[in-house]
Every structure is written in structure tokens, then in C-alpha cells.
Amino acid sequence: MRYAKLCVLAVCTSFGHAEADHELDDRDLAIGEHLYLQHCATCHGKNLEGQPNWRQPGQDGALPAPPHDVNGHTWHHDNQLLFDYTNLGGQAALSAKGVTGFASGMPGFRGALSDSEIWNILAFIRSTWPQEIKDVQSARNPQH
Ligand code: HEC
Numbered sequence: 001m002r003y004a005k006l007c008v009l010a011v012c013t014s015f016g017h018a019e020a021d022h023e024l025d026d027r028d029l030a031i032g033e034h035l036y037l038q039h040c041a042t043c044h045g046k047n048l049e050g051q052p053n054w055r056q057p058g059q060d061g062a063l064p065a066p067p068h069d070v071n072g073h074t075w076h077h078d079n080q081l082l083f084d085y086t087n088l089g090g091q092a093a094l095s096a097k098g099v100t101g102f103a104s105g106m107p108g109f110r111g112a113l114s115d116s117e118i119w120n121i122l123a124f125i126r127s128t129w130p131q132e133i134k135d136v137q138s139a140r141n142p143q144h
Pocket of ligand 1: 086
């Protein structure tokens with residue numbers, strides 16, 4: 001928390017680009033929820049519960065959609081990875097990191113959703129987590 005305050009005052013406002021954990025701050029959670037229900041809930045669940053047996057690959061070798069609630073692993077990842085995964089889709093986001101040969105069922109939303117719409121959705125997802133999970137996820141982001 002102390003970092004966040006210092007950063008807002010000293011660094012982020014002057015340079016305007018996000019290097020720390022600010023991408024999810026001050027987002028529109030109501031819009032995020034609305035967009036989540038529209039674009040993500042069919043696979044990730046209306047209550048962020050994911051698909052049944054989400055740890056078990058299907059016949060095509062691809063994993064089902066995991067939950068975005070605390071039972072899943074969304075909170076294990078930093079903001080940028082979550083953004084890239086949503087923007088580019090699983091396959092492209094992973095191959096950009098050098099991971100190939102992984103069949104991902106996660107489609108990319110670039111073109112369908114703007115950057116700020118994606119951040120609103122991710123902020124909505126984060127807003128459903130208890131504080132200690134939020135803190136763990138925050139700590140995964142690079143700090144100044
Ligand atoms: C057609 C079904 C489908 C839709 C629609 C969909 N996803 Fe996914 N998503 C998946 C699947 C399947 C995976 C797991 C496979 C993988 O990890 O590549 C996944 C994985 C993810 C992951 C990485 C795993 C994690 O929890 O960290 C994120 C982040 C994600 N989805 C976000 C979203 C968001 C945000 C939306 C809505 C804008 C969305 N997804 C819509 C199927 C979908």
C-alpha cells in the first residue's frame with residue numbers, strides 16, 4: 001500500500017505508464033462486470049466458477065476454462081500476463097513467452113474489446129477476491 005501511494009504521487013503521474021500494480025486501480029467495476037457476463041461467463045462461469053473438471057484436458061488435449069475465483073489460478077499471475085492472455089488469447093500469449101506446443105482454448109479479444117475494457121474486466125475479477133488474495137496477486141507485479 002505504501003508503495004502504491006508513493007508511486008501514484010511521484011512516478012506514475014509524471015510518466016504515465018504502468019510499471020507497478022496500477023493497471024487495475026480506478027477501473028469501472030460495473031462496466032467490467034457487465035462485459036465479463038457478456039464475453040467471459042459462457043466459459044468461465046457466471047459466478048467465476050469455471051468449467052467442470054477444469055484441471056482435466058478434454059479430448060482435444062486442451063484444458064477447460066478455469067475459475068477466476070479463488071479456486072482458480074488467475075490470482076497467481078501478474079496483471080500483464082492476465083491482460084496479454086485476454087488480449088492475444090492463450091496460444092499467442094504463451095508463444096510470445098517462448099512456450100509452444102500448448103493447445104489453449106482461450107480466445108483472444110483484441111479487436112472485440114479495447115484495452116480499457118479488458119482492464120475493467122480484470123479489475124472486476126480482482127474485486128471479487130478477499131483482501132489477502134488481492135495482496136498476493138499485487139505482489140506478483142513489478143514494483144518501482
Ligand atoms: C470460448 C471459451 C472462453 C471464453 C469466452 C473466455 N475464455 Fe478465458 N480461458 C478459456 C480456457 C479454455 C482457458 C484455459 C486454457 C488456457 O489456460 O490457455 C482460459 C484461460 C484464461 C486465462 C488464463 C488462466 C487464468 O485464470 O489466469 C485468463 C486470464 C482468461 N482466460 C481470461 C478470460 C477473460 C477475461 C475472458 C472474457 C473477456 C475470457 N477469458 C473468455 C476459455 C475461454
